[in-house]
Amino acid sequence: xxxxxxVGRVSQPAIQLAVAxxxxxxxxxxxxxxxxxxETPPPTIPAASVQPPEAARPRATATDLARAYIELERxxxxxxxxxxxxxxxxxxxxxxxxxxxxxxxARVVEIVNAQTARIMEANALDAGVLGTPTAPANEGRPLSxxxxxxxxxxxxxxxxxxxxxxxxxxxxxxxxxxxxxxSLWSRVGVEGSIESHLFxxxxxxxxxxxxxDDITRGQCPYTHHRGDLWRPFFIDDQPAxxxxxxxxxxxxxxxxxxxxxxxxxxxGNEHMFFAAYGVGRIKQLAEQHGFVVACPQxxxxxxxxxxxxxxxxxxxxxxPIDRSRIYLVGHSMGAAVAMAWSKGRHEKIAASALxxxxxxxxxxxxxxxxxxxxxxxxxxxxxxSIIDNAERAAAAGVKVEVREIKxxxxxxxxxxxxxxxxxxxxxxxxxxxxxxxxxxxxSPRTAEQGAAP
Numbered sequence: 468x469x470x471x472x473x474v475g476r477v478s479q480p481a482i483q484l485a486v487a488x489x490x491x492x493x494x495x496x497x498x499x500x501x502x503x504x505x506e507t508p509p510p511t512i513p514a515a516s517v518q519p520p521e522a523a524r525p526r527a528t529a530t531d532l533a534r535a536y537i538e539l540e541r542x543x544x545x546x547x548x549x550x551x552x553x554x555x556x557x558x559x560x561x562x563x564x565x566x567x568x569x570x571x572x573a574r575v576v577e578i579v580n581a582q583t584a585r586i587m588e589a590n591a592l593d594a595g596v597l598g599t600p601t602a603p604a605n606e607g608r609p610l611s612x613x614x615x616x617x618x619x620x621x622x623x624x625x626x627x628x629x630x631x632x633x634x635x636x637x638x639x640x641x642x643x644x645x646x647x648x649x650s651l652w653s654r655v656g657v658e659g660s661i662e663s664h665l666f667x668x669x670x671x672x673x674x675x676x677x678x679x680d681d682i683t684r685g686q687c688p689y690t691h692h693r694g695d696l697w698r699p700f701f702i703d704d705q706p707a708x709x710x711x712x713x714x715x716x717x718x719x720x721x722x723x724x725x726x727x728x729x730x731x732x733x734x735g736n737e738h739m740f741f742a743a744y745g746v747g748r749i750k751q752l753a754e755q756h757g758f759v760v761a762c763p764q765x766x767x768x769x770x771x772x773x774x775x776x777x778x779x780x781x782x783x784x785x786x787p788i789d790r791s792r793i794y795l796v797g798h799s800m801g802a803a804v805a806m807a808w809s810k811g812r813h814e815k816i817a818a819s820a821l822x823x824x825x826x827x828x829x830x831x832x833x834x835x836x837x838x839x840x841x842x843x844x845x846x847x848x849x850x851x852s853i854i855d856n857a858e859r860a861a862a863a864g865v866k867v868e869v870r871e872i873k874x875x876x877x878x879x880x881x882x883x884x885x886x887x888x889x890x891x892x893x894x895x896x897x898x899x900x901x902x903x904x905x906x907x908x909x910s911p912r913t914a915e916q917g918a919a920p
Contacts, residue, residue, distance in 0.1 A: 543556065610669045613672040649675060732823075823881075844874065
Protein backbone atom coordinates (compact mmCIF):
# COMPACT_ATOMS: atom_id res chain seq x y z
CA UNK A 468 0.00 0.00 0.00
CA UNK A 469 1.34 3.43 -0.92
CA UNK A 470 0.32 5.49 2.09
CA UNK A 471 1.90 8.62 0.64
CA UNK A 472 -0.70 8.80 -2.13
CA UNK A 473 -3.47 9.04 0.46
CA VAL A 474 -2.32 12.54 1.43
CA GLY A 475 -2.47 14.13 -2.00
CA ARG A 476 -5.51 15.79 -3.56
CA VAL A 477 -7.96 13.65 -5.48
CA SER A 478 -7.47 13.82 -9.23
CA GLN A 479 -9.99 15.71 -11.36
CA PRO A 480 -11.30 12.53 -13.08
CA ALA A 481 -11.81 10.98 -9.65
CA ILE A 482 -13.68 14.06 -8.53
CA GLN A 483 -15.93 13.88 -11.58
CA LEU A 484 -16.70 10.25 -10.80
CA ALA A 485 -17.43 11.09 -7.18
CA VAL A 486 -19.80 13.88 -8.19
CA ALA A 487 -21.61 11.61 -10.60
CA UNK A 488 -21.81 8.87 -8.00
CA UNK A 489 -23.75 10.90 -5.46
CA UNK A 490 -25.63 12.92 -8.06
CA UNK A 491 -27.26 9.91 -9.67
CA UNK A 492 -28.76 7.99 -6.75
CA UNK A 493 -32.07 7.44 -8.42
CA UNK A 494 -31.27 7.88 -12.07
CA UNK A 495 -28.90 4.93 -12.44
CA UNK A 496 -30.58 2.70 -9.87
CA UNK A 497 -32.51 0.71 -12.45
CA UNK A 498 -29.49 -0.49 -14.41
CA UNK A 499 -27.78 -2.16 -11.48
CA UNK A 500 -30.94 -3.21 -9.68
CA UNK A 501 -32.33 -4.96 -12.73
CA UNK A 502 -29.06 -6.76 -13.34
CA UNK A 503 -28.54 -7.89 -9.77
CA UNK A 504 -32.14 -8.72 -8.96
CA UNK A 505 -32.71 -10.59 -12.21
CA GLU A 506 -35.73 -8.48 -13.11
CA THR A 507 -36.71 -7.50 -16.62
CA PRO A 508 -36.17 -3.88 -17.68
CA PRO A 509 -39.05 -1.47 -17.14
CA PRO A 510 -41.41 -0.55 -19.98
CA THR A 511 -40.34 1.81 -22.72
CA ILE A 512 -40.02 5.41 -21.59
CA PRO A 513 -43.42 7.13 -21.82
CA ALA A 514 -43.59 9.05 -25.09
CA ALA A 515 -45.02 12.07 -23.30
CA SER A 516 -41.88 12.30 -21.19
CA VAL A 517 -39.48 12.45 -24.12
CA GLN A 518 -39.01 15.77 -25.84
CA PRO A 519 -36.70 16.65 -28.72
CA PRO A 520 -33.49 18.32 -27.53
CA GLU A 521 -33.68 22.08 -27.51
CA ALA A 522 -30.57 23.96 -28.56
CA ALA A 523 -31.49 26.82 -26.27
CA ARG A 524 -31.89 24.64 -23.20
CA PRO A 525 -28.86 24.94 -20.91
CA ARG A 526 -26.94 21.78 -20.35
CA ALA A 527 -27.45 20.22 -16.92
CA THR A 528 -24.59 18.78 -14.87
CA ALA A 529 -24.48 15.94 -12.38
CA THR A 530 -24.50 18.55 -9.62
CA ASP A 531 -27.70 20.03 -11.09
CA LEU A 532 -29.28 16.58 -10.92
CA ALA A 533 -28.22 16.16 -7.30
CA ARG A 534 -29.52 19.60 -6.32
CA ALA A 535 -32.88 18.95 -8.00
CA TYR A 536 -33.22 15.57 -6.29
CA ILE A 537 -32.35 16.85 -2.82
CA GLU A 538 -34.70 19.83 -3.15
CA LEU A 539 -37.53 17.50 -4.13
CA GLU A 540 -36.84 15.34 -1.06
CA ARG A 541 -36.87 18.43 1.16
CA UNK A 542 -40.17 19.66 -0.23
CA UNK A 543 -41.75 16.20 -0.20
CA UNK A 544 -40.94 15.52 3.44
CA UNK A 545 -41.52 19.06 4.74
CA UNK A 546 -45.27 18.45 5.18
CA UNK A 547 -47.83 15.73 4.40
CA UNK A 548 -48.50 15.46 0.67
CA UNK A 549 -52.08 14.91 -0.49
CA UNK A 550 -52.78 11.36 -1.70
CA UNK A 551 -53.28 12.02 -5.41
CA UNK A 552 -50.32 14.41 -5.62
CA UNK A 553 -48.13 11.89 -3.78
CA UNK A 554 -48.90 9.25 -6.39
CA UNK A 555 -48.35 11.63 -9.30
CA UNK A 556 -45.01 12.88 -7.96
CA UNK A 557 -43.74 9.33 -7.36
CA UNK A 558 -44.74 8.24 -10.87
CA UNK A 559 -43.17 11.33 -12.45
CA UNK A 560 -39.97 10.83 -10.50
CA UNK A 561 -39.61 7.23 -11.64
CA UNK A 562 -40.36 8.30 -15.23
CA UNK A 563 -37.58 10.88 -14.93
CA UNK A 564 -35.28 8.10 -13.78
CA UNK A 565 -35.85 6.18 -17.00
CA UNK A 566 -35.54 9.33 -19.09
CA UNK A 567 -32.08 9.87 -17.62
CA UNK A 568 -30.75 7.05 -19.79
CA UNK A 569 -31.47 9.05 -22.94
CA UNK A 570 -28.80 11.50 -21.78
CA UNK A 571 -31.18 14.47 -21.64
CA UNK A 572 -30.17 15.59 -18.14
CA ALA A 573 -31.70 19.03 -18.62
CA ARG A 574 -35.13 17.52 -19.24
CA VAL A 575 -34.76 15.30 -16.17
CA VAL A 576 -33.96 18.35 -14.03
CA GLU A 577 -36.99 20.16 -15.49
CA ILE A 578 -39.31 17.28 -14.59
CA VAL A 579 -37.96 16.94 -11.05
CA ASN A 580 -38.04 20.70 -10.45
CA ALA A 581 -41.62 20.81 -11.74
CA GLN A 582 -42.65 18.22 -9.15
CA THR A 583 -40.93 20.22 -6.43
CA ALA A 584 -42.83 23.33 -7.53
CA ARG A 585 -46.14 21.43 -7.42
CA ILE A 586 -45.51 20.32 -3.84
CA MET A 587 -44.38 23.79 -2.78
CA GLU A 588 -47.55 25.35 -4.20
CA ALA A 589 -49.94 22.68 -2.91
CA ASN A 590 -48.61 22.92 0.65
CA ALA A 591 -47.90 26.68 0.56
CA LEU A 592 -44.30 26.01 1.59
CA ASP A 593 -41.74 28.75 2.07
CA ALA A 594 -38.69 28.59 -0.21
CA GLY A 595 -36.53 28.18 2.88
CA VAL A 596 -37.52 24.52 3.17
CA LEU A 597 -35.42 23.78 0.09
CA GLY A 598 -32.25 24.84 1.88
CA THR A 599 -29.16 26.27 0.26
CA PRO A 600 -25.66 24.94 -0.38
CA THR A 601 -23.47 25.13 2.67
CA ALA A 602 -22.31 28.73 3.01
CA PRO A 603 -18.88 29.55 4.45
CA ALA A 604 -19.01 30.88 7.99
CA ASN A 605 -18.34 34.58 8.45
CA GLU A 606 -16.22 34.11 11.56
CA GLY A 607 -12.93 32.36 12.14
CA ARG A 608 -9.71 32.09 10.18
CA PRO A 609 -9.68 32.95 6.46
CA LEU A 610 -10.10 29.90 4.25
CA SER A 611 -6.62 30.38 2.80
CA UNK A 612 -5.12 30.15 6.29
CA UNK A 613 -7.14 27.05 7.12
CA UNK A 614 -5.93 25.38 3.92
CA UNK A 615 -2.31 26.13 4.81
CA UNK A 616 -2.73 24.78 8.35
CA UNK A 617 -4.34 21.58 7.09
CA UNK A 618 -1.61 21.00 4.50
CA UNK A 619 1.10 21.59 7.11
CA UNK A 620 -0.60 19.04 9.37
CA UNK A 621 -0.71 16.60 6.44
CA UNK A 622 3.01 17.07 5.80
CA UNK A 623 3.80 16.59 9.51
CA UNK A 624 1.83 13.34 9.64
CA UNK A 625 3.45 12.19 6.41
CA UNK A 626 6.88 12.98 7.84
CA UNK A 627 6.28 10.64 10.78
CA UNK A 628 6.08 7.72 8.33
CA UNK A 629 9.69 7.93 7.22
CA UNK A 630 11.78 5.08 8.54
CA UNK A 631 8.76 3.17 9.82
CA UNK A 632 7.49 -0.16 8.57
CA UNK A 633 4.22 -0.47 6.71
CA UNK A 634 2.83 -2.38 9.69
CA UNK A 635 3.80 0.39 12.12
CA UNK A 636 2.10 2.94 9.88
CA UNK A 637 -1.08 0.88 9.72
CA UNK A 638 -1.05 0.39 13.48
CA UNK A 639 -1.08 4.17 13.99
CA UNK A 640 -4.83 4.23 13.45
CA UNK A 641 -5.41 7.87 14.35
CA UNK A 642 -2.93 9.12 11.76
CA UNK A 643 -4.15 6.53 9.25
CA UNK A 644 -7.77 7.73 9.57
CA UNK A 645 -6.74 11.41 9.60
CA UNK A 646 -4.78 10.98 6.38
CA UNK A 647 -7.81 9.59 4.58
CA UNK A 648 -10.10 12.26 6.05
CA UNK A 649 -7.70 14.82 4.62
CA SER A 650 -8.07 13.15 1.22
CA LEU A 651 -11.88 13.25 1.54
CA TRP A 652 -11.74 16.92 2.64
CA SER A 653 -9.87 17.78 -0.55
CA ARG A 654 -13.07 17.05 -2.51
CA VAL A 655 -14.91 19.83 -0.68
CA GLY A 656 -12.71 22.50 -2.23
CA VAL A 657 -13.38 21.37 -5.80
CA GLU A 658 -15.86 23.71 -7.45
CA GLY A 659 -18.88 21.83 -8.72
CA SER A 660 -18.32 18.75 -6.56
CA ILE A 661 -21.29 17.50 -4.60
CA GLU A 662 -19.19 17.69 -1.43
CA SER A 663 -18.79 21.43 -1.96
CA HIS A 664 -22.58 21.67 -1.53
CA LEU A 665 -22.76 19.34 1.46
CA PHE A 666 -19.90 20.65 3.59
CA UNK A 667 -18.27 23.92 4.62
CA UNK A 668 -14.63 23.60 3.58
CA UNK A 669 -13.36 26.01 6.22
CA UNK A 670 -15.32 24.46 9.09
CA UNK A 671 -14.27 20.94 8.13
CA UNK A 672 -10.67 22.12 7.75
CA UNK A 673 -10.75 23.59 11.26
CA UNK A 674 -12.00 20.25 12.58
CA UNK A 675 -9.11 18.45 10.85
CA UNK A 676 -6.67 20.83 12.54
CA UNK A 677 -8.25 20.12 15.93
CA UNK A 678 -8.05 16.39 15.27
CA UNK A 679 -4.37 16.74 14.35
CA ASP A 680 -3.73 18.51 17.66
CA ASP A 681 -5.44 15.64 19.50
CA ILE A 682 -3.29 13.11 17.66
CA THR A 683 -0.07 14.94 18.58
CA ARG A 684 -1.19 14.73 22.23
CA GLY A 685 -1.59 10.97 21.92
CA GLN A 686 -5.39 11.03 21.78
CA CYS A 687 -7.58 9.37 19.16
CA PRO A 688 -10.27 11.84 18.03
CA TYR A 689 -12.30 9.08 16.37
CA THR A 690 -12.87 6.77 19.33
CA HIS A 691 -16.38 7.28 20.76
CA HIS A 692 -16.89 10.25 18.42
CA ARG A 693 -20.46 11.54 18.74
CA GLY A 694 -22.56 12.93 15.90
CA ASP A 695 -21.96 12.76 12.15
CA LEU A 696 -18.51 11.76 10.90
CA TRP A 697 -17.22 11.36 7.33
CA ARG A 698 -14.38 8.88 7.61
CA PRO A 699 -12.92 5.71 6.12
CA PHE A 700 -13.28 2.09 7.02
CA PHE A 701 -10.60 -0.34 5.91
CA ILE A 702 -10.71 -3.40 3.67
CA ASP A 703 -7.38 -5.22 3.97
CA ASP A 704 -5.84 -1.87 5.02
CA GLN A 705 -7.25 -0.10 1.96
CA PRO A 706 -9.54 2.85 2.79
CA ALA A 707 -13.15 3.12 1.65
CA UNK A 708 -15.39 6.07 2.58
CA UNK A 709 -18.41 5.97 4.86
CA UNK A 710 -20.63 8.33 6.80
CA UNK A 711 -21.18 7.32 10.41
CA UNK A 712 -23.51 8.72 13.06
CA UNK A 713 -23.43 8.01 16.79
CA UNK A 714 -26.17 9.47 19.04
CA UNK A 715 -25.13 12.70 20.73
CA UNK A 716 -27.53 12.63 23.68
CA UNK A 717 -27.33 9.02 24.79
CA UNK A 718 -24.82 6.78 26.48
CA UNK A 719 -24.21 3.34 24.97
CA UNK A 720 -26.23 0.47 26.46
CA UNK A 721 -24.34 -1.93 28.70
CA UNK A 722 -24.13 -4.44 25.85
CA UNK A 723 -22.88 -1.80 23.41
CA UNK A 724 -24.51 0.14 20.61
CA UNK A 725 -26.86 -1.61 18.18
CA UNK A 726 -25.42 -1.11 14.69
CA UNK A 727 -27.48 -0.37 11.57
CA UNK A 728 -25.62 -0.59 8.26
CA UNK A 729 -27.44 1.38 5.54
CA UNK A 730 -26.63 0.51 1.92
CA UNK A 731 -27.49 3.01 -0.82
CA UNK A 732 -28.72 2.29 -4.33
CA UNK A 733 -26.66 2.21 -7.52
CA UNK A 734 -25.14 5.54 -8.46
CA GLY A 735 -25.28 6.86 -4.91
CA ASN A 736 -22.48 7.02 -2.40
CA GLU A 737 -21.85 7.29 1.31
CA HIS A 738 -23.81 10.58 1.61
CA MET A 739 -27.15 9.21 0.40
CA PHE A 740 -28.77 8.17 3.66
CA PHE A 741 -27.46 11.28 5.44
CA ALA A 742 -28.28 13.96 2.83
CA ALA A 743 -31.28 12.45 0.98
CA TYR A 744 -33.60 9.45 1.54
CA GLY A 745 -35.94 11.49 3.72
CA VAL A 746 -33.42 14.33 4.16
CA GLY A 747 -31.23 12.41 6.60
CA ARG A 748 -34.13 10.87 8.53
CA ILE A 749 -32.01 7.89 9.53
CA LYS A 750 -29.86 10.13 11.77
CA GLN A 751 -32.96 11.33 13.61
CA LEU A 752 -34.04 7.73 14.09
CA ALA A 753 -30.58 6.78 15.39
CA GLU A 754 -30.77 9.56 17.98
CA GLN A 755 -34.34 8.63 18.90
CA HIS A 756 -33.79 4.87 19.28
CA GLY A 757 -30.14 4.85 20.32
CA PHE A 758 -28.09 3.08 17.66
CA VAL A 759 -25.00 3.74 15.55
CA VAL A 760 -25.63 3.96 11.81
CA ALA A 761 -22.98 3.50 9.13
CA CYS A 762 -23.49 4.24 5.43
CA PRO A 763 -20.51 2.93 3.44
CA GLN A 764 -19.89 3.56 -0.21
CA UNK A 765 -20.84 0.35 -1.97
CA UNK A 766 -21.18 -1.19 -5.41
CA UNK A 767 -22.15 -4.58 -6.85
CA UNK A 768 -18.64 -5.73 -5.89
CA UNK A 769 -19.50 -4.98 -2.24
CA UNK A 770 -21.62 -8.14 -2.14
CA UNK A 771 -18.61 -10.09 -0.84
CA UNK A 772 -19.26 -11.02 2.79
CA UNK A 773 -15.65 -10.16 3.66
CA UNK A 774 -16.52 -6.49 3.14
CA UNK A 775 -19.25 -6.78 5.77
CA UNK A 776 -16.64 -8.24 8.13
CA UNK A 777 -14.18 -5.43 7.43
CA UNK A 778 -16.81 -2.75 7.96
CA UNK A 779 -18.03 -4.13 11.28
CA UNK A 780 -14.50 -4.65 12.61
CA UNK A 781 -13.44 -1.12 11.59
CA UNK A 782 -16.38 0.38 13.48
CA UNK A 783 -15.89 -1.89 16.50
CA UNK A 784 -12.37 -0.53 16.98
CA UNK A 785 -13.87 2.85 17.88
CA UNK A 786 -17.32 2.05 19.30
CA PRO A 787 -18.65 -0.65 21.64
CA ILE A 788 -20.96 -2.67 19.38
CA ASP A 789 -23.63 -5.12 20.53
CA ARG A 790 -22.82 -8.09 18.30
CA SER A 791 -26.28 -9.54 18.86
CA ARG A 792 -27.90 -6.45 17.30
CA ILE A 793 -26.31 -5.80 13.91
CA TYR A 794 -28.87 -4.86 11.25
CA LEU A 795 -28.89 -4.20 7.51
CA VAL A 796 -31.12 -1.90 5.48
CA GLY A 797 -30.57 -1.61 1.74
CA HIS A 798 -32.24 0.23 -1.12
CA SER A 799 -32.36 -1.10 -4.69
CA MET A 800 -28.80 -2.26 -5.46
CA GLY A 801 -28.08 -1.84 -1.75
CA ALA A 802 -30.89 -4.30 -1.04
CA ALA A 803 -29.14 -6.84 -3.26
CA VAL A 804 -25.87 -6.29 -1.38
CA ALA A 805 -27.72 -6.63 1.94
CA MET A 806 -29.24 -9.88 0.70
CA ALA A 807 -25.81 -11.23 -0.25
CA TRP A 808 -24.43 -10.33 3.18
CA SER A 809 -27.48 -11.85 4.88
CA LYS A 810 -26.83 -15.13 3.08
CA GLY A 811 -23.09 -15.12 3.70
CA ARG A 812 -23.16 -13.91 7.31
CA HIS A 813 -26.61 -14.95 8.52
CA GLU A 814 -25.17 -16.00 11.87
CA LYS A 815 -23.89 -12.45 12.52
CA ILE A 816 -26.91 -10.40 11.40
CA ALA A 817 -29.96 -9.96 13.64
CA ALA A 818 -32.31 -8.83 10.84
CA SER A 819 -32.29 -7.12 7.47
CA ALA A 820 -34.67 -4.91 5.49
CA LEU A 821 -34.69 -4.76 1.70
CA UNK A 822 -36.37 -1.73 0.10
CA UNK A 823 -37.37 -1.75 -3.59
CA UNK A 824 -35.16 -4.70 -4.49
CA UNK A 825 -34.27 -8.00 -2.89
CA UNK A 826 -32.30 -10.24 -5.20
CA UNK A 827 -33.47 -13.78 -5.84
CA UNK A 828 -34.75 -15.62 -2.79
CA UNK A 829 -34.45 -19.40 -2.75
CA UNK A 830 -36.09 -21.96 -0.44
CA UNK A 831 -32.55 -23.17 0.24
CA UNK A 832 -31.47 -19.77 1.63
CA UNK A 833 -30.57 -19.46 5.29
CA UNK A 834 -31.37 -15.90 6.28
CA UNK A 835 -31.88 -13.81 9.37
CA UNK A 836 -35.42 -12.40 9.70
CA UNK A 837 -35.89 -10.30 6.57
CA UNK A 838 -38.40 -7.56 5.75
CA UNK A 839 -39.03 -6.91 2.06
CA UNK A 840 -40.55 -3.57 1.03
CA UNK A 841 -42.30 -3.42 -2.36
CA UNK A 842 -43.46 0.06 -3.46
CA UNK A 843 -46.78 -0.21 -5.31
CA UNK A 844 -45.84 2.36 -7.96
CA UNK A 845 -42.21 1.32 -8.48
CA UNK A 846 -41.45 2.15 -12.10
CA UNK A 847 -38.04 0.47 -12.08
CA UNK A 848 -38.58 -2.92 -10.40
CA UNK A 849 -42.15 -4.19 -10.53
CA UNK A 850 -43.72 -4.57 -7.09
CA UNK A 851 -45.43 -7.79 -8.16
CA SER A 852 -42.13 -9.50 -8.95
CA ILE A 853 -40.72 -8.54 -5.53
CA ILE A 854 -43.88 -9.69 -3.72
CA ASP A 855 -44.17 -12.98 -5.62
CA ASN A 856 -40.51 -13.79 -5.01
CA ALA A 857 -40.78 -13.06 -1.27
CA GLU A 858 -44.06 -14.95 -0.84
CA ARG A 859 -42.67 -18.05 -2.55
CA ALA A 860 -39.67 -18.00 -0.23
CA ALA A 861 -41.86 -17.45 2.85
CA ALA A 862 -44.11 -20.36 1.85
CA ALA A 863 -40.99 -22.55 1.70
CA GLY A 864 -40.04 -21.62 5.25
CA VAL A 865 -37.59 -18.76 4.64
CA LYS A 866 -37.92 -16.09 7.35
CA VAL A 867 -39.25 -13.36 5.06
CA GLU A 868 -42.02 -10.83 5.60
CA VAL A 869 -43.18 -8.70 2.67
CA ARG A 870 -45.05 -5.39 2.77
CA GLU A 871 -46.45 -3.50 -0.18
CA ILE A 872 -46.29 0.28 0.31
CA LYS A 873 -49.19 1.97 -1.44
CA UNK A 874 -48.84 5.22 -3.40
CA UNK A 875 -45.01 5.23 -3.50
CA UNK A 876 -42.39 4.63 -6.17
CA UNK A 877 -38.82 3.41 -6.29
CA UNK A 878 -36.88 6.07 -4.37
CA UNK A 879 -39.18 8.43 -2.47
CA UNK A 880 -40.41 5.37 -0.60
CA UNK A 881 -37.13 5.14 1.35
CA UNK A 882 -37.59 8.25 3.49
CA UNK A 883 -41.28 7.42 3.95
CA UNK A 884 -40.78 3.86 5.15
CA UNK A 885 -37.61 4.22 7.24
CA UNK A 886 -39.40 4.75 10.60
CA UNK A 887 -41.35 1.49 10.34
CA UNK A 888 -38.35 -0.36 8.92
CA UNK A 889 -36.11 0.70 11.81
CA UNK A 890 -38.78 -0.19 14.37
CA UNK A 891 -39.13 -3.63 12.78
CA UNK A 892 -35.37 -4.22 12.76
CA UNK A 893 -34.82 -3.17 16.36
CA UNK A 894 -37.43 -5.66 17.58
CA UNK A 895 -35.05 -8.47 16.59
CA UNK A 896 -31.88 -9.85 18.09
CA UNK A 897 -29.58 -12.49 16.69
CA UNK A 898 -31.01 -15.99 17.09
CA UNK A 899 -30.19 -17.50 20.46
CA UNK A 900 -29.66 -14.13 22.15
CA UNK A 901 -31.94 -12.41 24.64
CA UNK A 902 -34.87 -10.34 23.31
CA UNK A 903 -34.07 -6.78 22.28
CA UNK A 904 -34.40 -4.43 25.28
CA UNK A 905 -36.37 -1.19 24.97
CA UNK A 906 -34.25 1.85 24.14
CA UNK A 907 -33.46 3.95 27.24
CA UNK A 908 -34.72 7.54 27.18
CA UNK A 909 -32.43 10.18 25.76
CA SER A 910 -30.73 12.49 28.24
CA PRO A 911 -28.33 15.42 27.82
CA ARG A 912 -24.70 14.41 27.87
CA THR A 913 -22.27 16.23 30.07
CA ALA A 914 -19.26 15.27 27.98
CA GLU A 915 -18.14 17.37 25.04
CA GLN A 916 -20.45 16.91 22.06
CA GLY A 917 -19.16 15.42 18.83
CA ALA A 918 -18.15 17.91 16.16
CA ALA A 919 -19.64 18.25 12.69
CA PRO A 920 -18.34 15.95 9.94
